[in-house]
Amino acid sequence: MTRAVALVCTPNASPAPSSSQLLADQIMTEFTDLGVSGETIPNAVHLSRLLNDNPYPPS
Numbered sequence: 001m002t003r004a005v006a007l008v009c010t011p012n013a014s015p016a017p018s019s020s021q022l023l024a025d026q027i028m029t030e031f032t033d034l035g036v037s038g039e040t041i042p043n044a045v046h047l048s049r050l051l052n053d054n055p056y057p058p059s
Contacts, residue, residue, distance in 0.1 A: 004031050004038030 006024035024040040031038055 002036045004028065004036050006038065006040040007043050008040055009043045 006028055008018070008020045008024045010018040010020045021040065021042065028038055028040055
């Protein structure tokens, strides 16, 4: 089975849906109709966590 991943890159981790999330959801729906399974991953949450936990802070 074919799998897909949509990384949703938005600059804010707001709980409100972003246009990037909406587009990723629409694409994943189309993929599902074609027999492709997958998931969307909101990148802002991971990016903000990475920036806050950066072991290499800027000098």
